[in-house]
Each structure stands twice: as structure tokens, then as C-alpha cells.
Amino acid sequence: MATLTTVSSNYGTINGIQKDGYSVFRGIPFAKVPTGALRFAPPQKPESFKEAYDAFTFRSIPMQHFTDPDGLYQKEFYDNPDFHFPISEDCLYLNIWTPAHTASEKLPVAVWIHGGGFEHGFSTELEFDGEAYAKKGVILATISYRVNVFGFLYDQKQEEELGFSGNQGLLDQIAALEWISENIAAFGGNPDNITIMGQSAGAMSSHVLTFSPLATPMIHQAILQSGSIACFPSPMVFTKAQAQAVTDKFYELCGVSSIEELRRLPAEDLLDKSDELMALYPSLPFRPVVDGHVLPDTPDVLTKEGGMAHIPYLMGVTKDDLFIPEGASHREGGFFTAAVSFANACRKQNLPVYLYEFCHDLPGSDDGAFHSSELWYTFGTLNRCWRPMTAEDHALAEEMVTCWTSFMKQGDPNEDVKEEWKAWTEDGGFIKTFA
Known part of the structure; x- marks a missing residue:
């Protein structure tokens, strides 16, 4: 039976819901609503609560359209009506799951950044949930950020005014990370043990943050699932000139010539x-x-110079991932080769990197181990999936959740595991297979 639980944050009292062995706080604002003059602007710190804030419900998701109603991902993740949420510019919220009764325990913290190609996705998707982590002694926060044009519009004139432009979505992620770092102790978390993690564009985002001086002081481990900012094989970043060319085309489509006009x-x-x-x-x-x-420089330059955060990394791909050349194996794909290249660079800096491959074909279809398929397993949410999951699937999910939470606790995935997962940087090429 659910009961009320309360924490005292720097912004005031927050009420959450205590369930069987864990508590959940939904829809906590970490920035002001980015509308009006704040549209396309860096996020601003939120106002303090005038009275206790009820964090009982998930909030609106970032502006986006679901453009493939008959596609794989629609059925996989988006068909459940209980996880349909309105879209809105008012989307900068985070959600926190904690073990019950944790106010003074200083538990490890994981911060999840969703994927979606920087165009869509949201933090409250069906497959994301923190119950399994909380029951392993880890606090999970899932965060939202602006996507598509709302989150990644670069404008040279804005840069002349502010000193920078673009990357609004990344700045949202950093603002959420700052909120968590400053307030998570009230939830029983340790701000000195935060793992940043994401999948696809969320992994790319997490990878960017490990290069960013704005974020690295707050990051102590990183998990990158099917995504690296150094992929494809060229980096998944724009120069200012490339970004401005996209903006100019967008202005043309809208019949405007400035951010000020777009705001209207x-x-x-x-x-x-x-x-x-x-x-x-x-x-x-x-x-x-x-x-x-x-982002101070290109990922390639920063990697060569050892400019990544000097922390442990856990990285991997799925067997039927994206960007695999026709007729090739996943180990020849863009995500995996980028992970190996980064792991080799980390080896030179004496940083531990653990590599994995998810090779388990999901039951119920012939889609195999497709891009994003591992999410059901790494979050332990198989019971939400439409597929006929077996005891084997649940055992695999338990193994992966154990490895992930072990890494979050100590920067090493080898706590309470049957088989040692050797670091790539120590063994010279070990890859953990989940099948």
C-alpha cells in the first residue's frame, strides 16, 4: 500500500509516494519553464516552492511528434495508454526512485538520459523505471531535456550576445545534473558518487558530458549503451558553420530570419x-x-588529448544495432568500433573500461537483439513488455541489473556476479556477452 514520504530540498519540501521497499518522486521541476524569452535560451534555475510540492505524477514530455505509428518502436515502447503524456514546452522535470528510508544513507546515484536521435524520446517511457535499482540500493533519476529545434538550435547572433549558442538540450541535462548534485543528499543519495548513463542519443549526450568542464566535476562513472559521440565513423557533432546552415534552412521554412521571430x-x-x-x-x-x-573541442581531439573525464566507463552495443554495414557483424558497426577506439584511448590514461555485447534475441518476433532491445533488461521492466518473456529472460535481466548497479556503486560491475567481467583496459580485449 502506498503512503506519503517527504524530503526537504534546497527548493522546499517535496512529497513523494512510498511503495513496497522503495519511494518515487515524479515530476520535480529542475528549471524554469522555457517559454517566451526563455525559448531557445539556456535553462534557468527554478523558483523555490511556496508550499510543499506534490511529486505524485509524471509531467508533460518535450515537444515532439511520433511519426512512425506502425514502426517497431511504437509497438515496443509507445502503445501503452498508461504511458501517454501530453507534449509541452513545459517539460523540464526529473523523476527520482529511492530505496525506502534512505535519508542519511549516502547511496550511489544514477542519472538516466533517454535517447531518440536528439529529435524525440522522453524520461517516462514505458521501459524506464527505478524500482529494480532502488531494491539493489541505488537511487535512479530520469531527466527530461528539450529535443529537436527546441533543444539544438544554433544561432550566430545569439552567440554574439551570450558568448555561446546551441546545445540547449545538453544545458538542460547539465542543469538537471546540477539540481541532483545539490539536492540528492536529501533523498539519501551521495553527490560524490553519481553515474551518468544513457542509450543511443542519451549515450551520445552522456559521452559529451564526460568531455564538458560544465559537467565532469559532477560525474563519477559513465554507462554508454549503443551510442558514442565519436561514432559513424565521424563524430556526431556539428561545427558552428554546419549548425548555422541547418538554422538558416529552418528560418527559410518558417519565413523568419531570427530567434526573436521564432519566439513569437x-x-x-x-x-x-x-x-x-x-x-x-x-x-x-x-x-x-x-x-x-x-563542448570545448571535437570529441576526436579531446579523446586524443586525454580530455575525457578520468572515471570508469561501461560501454556496449546490441547484436542487431544501428549503423552495422550490410553483411557485417555488430563488432564492425559504428557504435562498437567507436567504443573500442574510446576504450583504447582510455587505456592510455589508465582508465577502466568495461565492454559488452547484448546478443539475446527477444521472444515474440524476428527482430533479434535490435537497437534499444536491452532496455527492458537493464531496467528490469520485462513485466511491462508485450513479449512472452521467459524465465531465461528474467534471469538475464537480473544479471544485467546486478552488473549495472554494481558498477554504479563502485565503478566495477563485478559485485555478486557468477563470471568475472574483466576490464578491456586490463585484459586487452575482453568483451562481456549477454545472451
Whole structure:
């Protein structure tokens, strides 16, 4: 039976819900609503609560359209009506799951950044949940950030005014990380043991943050699932000139010439034009920008110079992942080769890197171990999935949750495991297979 639980944050009292062995706090604002003059602007710290804040319900998700109603991911993750949420610019919220009665325990903390190609996705998708982590003694926070044109619009004139432009979505992630770092002790968390983690564009985002001086002081481990900012094989970032070319095309589609004019247009109109723009590009038109602020230089240069956060890393792919050449194996794909390249660079810095491959074909279809398929297992949410999961699936999920939470606790996935997972950097090539 659910009961009320309360914490005292720097912004005031927050009420959550205590369940069987864990507590959940939903929809906590970590920034002001990014509308009006704050549209396309860096996030601003939220106001303090005038009275106790009831964190009982998930909030709106970032502006986006679901453009493939008959696709694999629609059925896999988005068909459940209990996880349908309205879209809104008012989307900068986070959610926290904690073990019950943890106020003074200083537990490890994981911060999840969702994927979606920097174009869509949200922190409250069906497959994301922190119950399994909480029951392993880890606090999980899932965070939202602006996507598509709302989160990754670069403008040279804005840079002249602010000193930087673009990367609004990344700045949202950093703002959420700052909120967590400053307040998680009230929830029983240890701000000196935070793991940043993500999948696909969320992994790319997490990877960017491990290079960013704005974020690295708050990051102590990183988990990158099917994503590296150094992928494809060229980095998944834009120069300022490349980003400005995308912006100029967007202005043309909207019939405007400035951010100020865009701020006066309805959000739905901007979203429609954002969809039009995305249809014009074979690859992602909205992506991180090498701005000298969030991202000091290209990932390649920073990697060669040892400019990554000097922390443990856990990285991997799925067997039927994206960006695998026809007829090739997943170990020849863009995600995996980028992970190996980064692991080799970390080896030179004496940083532990643990590599994995998820090779388990999901039951119920012939889609195999597709991109994102491991999420049911790494979050232990198989009971939410439409597929006929077996005892073997549940055992695999338990193994993966144990490895992930062990890594979050100590930077090493080998606590309470049957088989040692050797670090790539120590063994010279060990890859853990989940099958």
C-alpha cells in the first residue's frame, strides 16, 4: 500500500509516494519553464516552492511528434495508454526512485538520459523505471531535456550576445545534473558518487558530458549503451558553420530570419516545421555543437588529448544495432568500433573500461537483439513488455541489473556476479556477452 514520504530540498519540501521497499518522486521541476524569452535560451534555475510540492505524477514530455505509428518502436515502447503524456514546452522535470528510508544513507546515484536521435524520446517511457535499482540500493533519476529545434538550435547572433549558442538540450541535462548534485543528499543519495548513463542519443549526450568542464566535476562513472559521440565513423557533432546552415534552412521554412521571430510563433507550428526539416536530412539535423562552452573541442581531439573525464566507463552495443554495414557483424558497426577506439584511448590514461555485447534475441518476433532491445533488461521492466518473456529472460535481466548497479556503486560491475567481467583496459580485449 502506498503512503506519503517527504524530503526537504534546497527548493522546499517535496512529497513523494512510498511503495513496497522503495519511494518515487515524479515530476520535480529542475528549471524554469522555457517559454517566451526563455525559448531557445539556456535553462534557468527554478523558483523555490511556496508550499510543499506534490511529486505524485509524471509531467508533460518535450515537444515532439511520433511519426512512425506502425514502426517497431511504437509497438515496443509507445502503445501503452498508461504511458501517454501530453507534449509541452513545459517539460523540464526529473523523476527520482529511492530505496525506502534512505535519508542519511549516502547511496550511489544514477542519472538516466533517454535517447531518440536528439529529435524525440522522453524520461517516462514505458521501459524506464527505478524500482529494480532502488531494491539493489541505488537511487535512479530520469531527466527530461528539450529535443529537436527546441533543444539544438544554433544561432550566430545569439552567440554574439551570450558568448555561446546551441546545445540547449545538453544545458538542460547539465542543469538537471546540477539540481541532483545539490539536492540528492536529501533523498539519501551521495553527490560524490553519481553515474551518468544513457542509450543511443542519451549515450551520445552522456559521452559529451564526460568531455564538458560544465559537467565532469559532477560525474563519477559513465554507462554508454549503443551510442558514442565519436561514432559513424565521424563524430556526431556539428561545427558552428554546419549548425548555422541547418538554422538558416529552418528560418527559410518558417519565413523568419531570427530567434526573436521564432519566439513569437506557436510551439506547434515550430514543431511542424522541425518535422519538415528533419525530412530533408538523411541524418540528424539537430545534434550537439562544438561551441567552446559545453563542448570545448571535437570529441576526436579531446579523446586524443586525454580530455575525457578520468572515471570508469561501461560501454556496449546490441547484436542487431544501428549503423552495422550490410553483411557485417555488430563488432564492425559504428557504435562498437567507436567504443573500442574510446576504450583504447582510455587505456592510455589508465582508465577502466568495461565492454559488452547484448546478443539475446527477444521472444515474440524476428527482430533479434535490435537497437534499444536491452532496455527492458537493464531496467528490469520485462513485466511491462508485450513479449512472452521467459524465465531465461528474467534471469538475464537480473544479471544485467546486478552488473549495472554494481558498477554504479563502485565503478566495477563485478559485485555478486557468477563470471568475472574483466576490464578491456586490463585484459586487452575482453568483451562481456549477454545472451
